[in-house]
Amino acid sequence: MRKFARIHANDNPQACMQKSKRVISFIIGSLLFADGLYFVLQLRFNFGTLLPLLIGLGLIIYALAYPKLIAYIQTNTTRQSIWRWAWAIFFVWVFSLVIFFVFLGFSNQQNTPHVAAPAIVILGSGLKHGKPSPTLASRLDQAASYAKLHPNSIMVVSGGLSFQQKNSEAEAMRQYLIDVHHIPVKRIYTEDQSTSTELNLINSKKILAKQHISLQQPIAIVTSDFHIPRSRAIAIRQGYQTPIMISAQTPFATRYNAWLREYFAYWSGWLLNEY
Structure with a gap:
């Protein structure tokens, strides 16, 4: 024993x-x-x-x-x-x-700036059942709040076709701003070809140029809080001289999955020389 x-x-x-x-x-x-x-x-x-x-x-x-x-x-x-x-x-x-x-x-500790910008570029973030995902809706809500403070600013919604979606992100974003926030149609310009942050900013430059808006002017860029550092770096690399970064809060349910995805996006962006 x-x-x-x-x-x-x-x-x-x-x-x-x-x-x-x-x-x-x-x-x-x-x-x-x-x-x-x-x-x-x-x-x-x-x-x-x-x-x-x-x-x-x-x-x-x-x-x-x-x-x-x-x-x-x-x-x-x-x-x-x-x-x-x-x-x-x-x-x-x-x-x-x-x-x-x-x-x-x-x-992520970002405050919405009060500096007026001639243009507001909203970066896409995916759709859910053809509608803006919660993350994208948060970006659009934040952009709409800023746009109402600066009624002379145009809005550029940027996003191409998502996986198994019939309509582009840009179109869904445009409709959301009209239906939910009652933004006038004439203020919204769609960029529906991009599939990455870099392309969002490259293609949006063409729309800004057509509206005679220089990249030397302050351009408001709206994206999720976790996405601010990388999108700012890419914007500067693409010639945006004084980007005004406006952050939208990421829903808690998707926050850490988004952060994990951003971890790899940082590495791929560095390898592809995006910033």
């Missing part, structure tokens, strides 16, 4: 640690998988929705297959090295993601 108790006491901490790892991995994995699945079922495919789905699935498999997985890895030194390196890389990536989220959190 004493021998059994001694063995049980020695083994118990390790067994508890393994069980805790499996339980925590399963809970986190289930939450991430459910989050990703929710958005994928809405046909919203991007890094911000697919990555939680895949990481969540991986953690669930890890939790359920832990004993067999560890036994398989421990039979080969090469597998053990790969396993350790994989976890090291994963934790370095998670750490970089946390740093990026902190950066966005501080960058």
